Amino acid sequence: MNEEAQAKAYAEADFAEPHNHCIELLAECLPDLPASGAAADLGCGPGDISRRFARAFPSWTVDGLDGSAAMLRFGHEEVLRSGLSDRVRLIECYLPNGDAPREHYDLVFSNALLHHLAEPTVLWTSVRRWSRAGGPVFVMDLLRPESREQARHLVEQYSGNEPEVLKHDFYNSLLASYSVDEVRSQLTASGLPHLEVRQSSDRHLIVWGII
């Protein structure tokens, strides 16, 4: 399975439920978000979360940053199709050292990137790098299940009808993800111990706060 086919399967999957929940949680956790601003979506993939955020916060712009040209190609088409190209840009940028259009953002958010990184500090370094001082941050990721059996159960429950490649990716992603305590340790080691962490569903955790 090549990167293009994986990106296509991911871009065509239905993530409406977890992605809408992600935006709802972001709004709940960051009630003082200004009416307008510039946000960065780290590891945006095909940009589904970037577009959902832009629809929910119509006076904000979003720069989605991702290292995969294949993922971004699908995202560019969707941004155009959804009429959001005046507010959503998807940019090829490999974290943590790639170049983004802005030096700092009014909000930095990310979904489902942490478990993809061989070194989790890449996410926390990137959050610090692109946040403005006193800026809000919101991260959602998968939560590692207690066992392989539970992981298999979650895959069947939530992606039983998806193509095999996606089910396989979901299973591996669940096993590669972290517990709440592990994320707390990462935050402490990265100089962000004041950010809050909690489980947000049977398969997700969230991190939020002010940098």
Ligand SMILES: C[S@@+](CC[C@H](N)C(=O)[O-])C[C@H]1O[C@@H](n2cnc3c(N)ncnc32)[C@H](O)[C@@H]1O
């Ligand atoms: C599971 S996808 C999540 C995409 C999107 N955030 C979403 O919620 O649909 C993970 C994404 O992280 C990207 N990624 C992984 N490591 C990266 C890095 N070091 N820099 C930039 N993007 C990275 C991958 O290319 C992929 O698009």
